[in-house]
Amino acid sequence: MDHQGVSAETPAGLDLGTALQQVLVYSDSASWGIIPTTRRRLAFDARWPGVMEIALIEQRLAVRVIEDCLNGRRTVWEDPFKAGRNGLAGLAQCIEINSPLALVMLMLGTNDFQSMHPHTAWHAAQGIATLVTAIRQAPIEPGMPIPPVLVIAPPPILAPRGLLAAKFAGAADKSAGLANAYRDITTQLGCHFFDAGSVTTASAVDGIHLDADQHARLGRALAAFVAGLPDFSSLTRR
DSSP, X not given: OOTTOOOTTOOTTOOOOOXXXXXXXXXXXXXXXXXXXXXXXXXTTTSHHHHHHHHHHHTTBOEEEEEEEOTTOOSSOOOSSSTTOOTXXXXXXXXXXXXXXXXEEEEOOGGGGSTTOOOOHHHXXXXXXXXXXXXXXXXXXXXXXXXXXXXXXXXXXXXOOGGGTTTTTTHHHHTTTHHHHHHHHHHHHTOEEEEGGGTOOOOTTTSSSOOHHHHHHHHHHHHHHHHTOHHHHHHHBO
């Protein structure tokens, strides 16, 4: 049985397709590509998941990036004003739907610090741990791989501006230490970790999201990081 769970008893002549590997990005508006202070969205090749896919393909990696990025998504908490923002809800089915997956990339946590929540970096890290467990326990088909997980710490929240000022009041202080908390929890869980704040800040326009040049910077950095993961590149390089 190969890494996609295909049995040696596969009927002769059945076309199983190429070795294209799927990567799931499970995130929020920062990855959805919302343009700060607007309700508009950057094009796929301008937001970081698209930039990453293009860069990986240029490195001769047979990759397809699947985006599941929902504005306002938390790690494991509900939005009291808008339904469906709990990141745990439906995650296992999302993994089942898109399997087999070569990698799952989690970039969540920013919305855990909205002003209606009392959460700290420790709480967000526990939320990430719960999501990783859900990914690993998802009801995928027999023989399909449990995908490795890359947890990405979002860039630190700046002073929120404009329409987001009230929604994220106090968020910068509550989220202090987020990257370190994520690094610690991923070490315990045996996950990959990347600190987005090491390559870009949040947008100075609204203090929360990413500008186009920041998406480009993050996408290229993540492509280089992902291409170097041994449990990923060995499956995908042509």
